[in-house]
Amino acid sequence: MRKNEGLTDLVDKLVTGAINGYGMKNGALHNMNGRICGIGVGIGDPEDITLKAVKMIKESDVLVCPKEDLGECRAYQIVKQVIPEVEDMDIMPVEFEMTKDENKRIHNHRRIYETVKKLVLEGKIVSFITIGDPALYSTYSYVSDLARKDGIETHSISGITSLTACANRLGISLCEGREQLHVIPTIDDIDDALDLPGTKVIMKCGKRIKTVKEKLRSKVGIDVYAISGCGTSNERCFRSLEEIPEDEIYMMTMILKSR
Incomplete structure (x- = not known):
C-alpha cells in the first residue's frame, strides 16, 4: 500500500505540476x-538601453555578469x-576566459553553462547582460x-551594436546603395x-594599433575613422589615420570606407 500511495502521490504531483509548469527531466x-x-x-x-532590456532585467531571477569584478564590468x-536596484538582485559574476586555446574556451563555457543550467531547472529566469x-x-x-541542445528555452533581446553606434557617433554611414559591409574581428x-x-x-584593434596603421599607410583610396570608448565619458573620435594615437587602447573600433 505504501508503494502504491507513493506512486499515486507522484502522479498527482505530475498532473498538478504540468498545470503549473512542472515536468520530469532526468x-x-x-x-x-x-x-x-x-x-x-x-x-x-x-540612455541606449532599450525598454525591453530594462523590463527583462527586472523580471530576471539571476543576472549573469561577464566579469568577476563588478567594478570593472562595463555591462x-x-x-x-x-x-x-540591480545592486539588490541575485548577481552571478563569471569570467569568460579570453584564450586562443579552443579546448580551454570550450571547458570554460561548459563550466559556466552547467552552473546556469542548475538554476534554470529550478525554474529560474537567468539573464546574461552583454x-x-x-x-x-x-x-x-x-x-x-x-542550452538549446538540452532543450532549454533561450531568447535574446537586441542591443545597440558597436558597429552602428560608432558610425553614428562619427556622423558617417556604414554603407549606402550596393556597398558591401565587412566586419573584421581580429587583425590576424x-x-x-x-x-x-x-x-x-x-x-x-586598439591593442595592436601600430601594426594596423603601418598596414594602412600603404593603402590608397580609403578614408580612415576610429573611435575609442564609444558612449562613455572617455570617448575619443578620430577622422583620419594621422589623428589616431599609437598608444594601446583596448576598446577601439576602426571604420575604413572606400572612396
Missing part, C-alpha cells in the same frame, strides 16, 4: 518555466545607472547554443580583408 521534478536570456545593453551610454555599470548585441561576437551565444588576417570592397569595420 528522473527529477523540475520547473519548466526556467529559461536563459541574453540581453544587449548597448556599448556605454546608459553591469551601464545597467546600474538605469536600474539602481555589451552591444547578443548576436554579435557575444560570449552569451556559446552558452545559449549548449587583416591583409586580405583590407582588399575587400566597400566598408570594413575592425573590432577591438
Whole structure:
C-alpha cells in the first residue's frame, strides 16, 4: 500500500505540476518555466538601453555578469545607472576566459553553462547582460547554443551594436546603395580583408594599433575613422589615420570606407 500511495502521490504531483509548469527531466521534478536570456545593453551610454532590456532585467531571477569584478564590468555599470536596484538582485559574476586555446574556451563555457543550467531547472529566469548585441561576437551565444541542445528555452533581446553606434557617433554611414559591409574581428588576417570592397569595420584593434596603421599607410583610396570608448565619458573620435594615437587602447573600433 505504501508503494502504491507513493506512486499515486507522484502522479498527482505530475498532473498538478504540468498545470503549473512542472515536468520530469532526468528522473527529477523540475520547473519548466526556467529559461536563459541574453540581453544587449548597448556599448556605454546608459540612455541606449532599450525598454525591453530594462523590463527583462527586472523580471530576471539571476543576472549573469561577464566579469568577476563588478567594478570593472562595463555591462553591469551601464545597467546600474538605469536600474539602481540591480545592486539588490541575485548577481552571478563569471569570467569568460579570453584564450586562443579552443579546448580551454570550450571547458570554460561548459563550466559556466552547467552552473546556469542548475538554476534554470529550478525554474529560474537567468539573464546574461552583454555589451552591444547578443548576436554579435557575444560570449552569451556559446552558452545559449549548449542550452538549446538540452532543450532549454533561450531568447535574446537586441542591443545597440558597436558597429552602428560608432558610425553614428562619427556622423558617417556604414554603407549606402550596393556597398558591401565587412566586419573584421581580429587583425590576424587583416591583409586580405583590407582588399575587400566597400566598408570594413575592425573590432577591438586598439591593442595592436601600430601594426594596423603601418598596414594602412600603404593603402590608397580609403578614408580612415576610429573611435575609442564609444558612449562613455572617455570617448575619443578620430577622422583620419594621422589623428589616431599609437598608444594601446583596448576598446577601439576602426571604420575604413572606400572612396
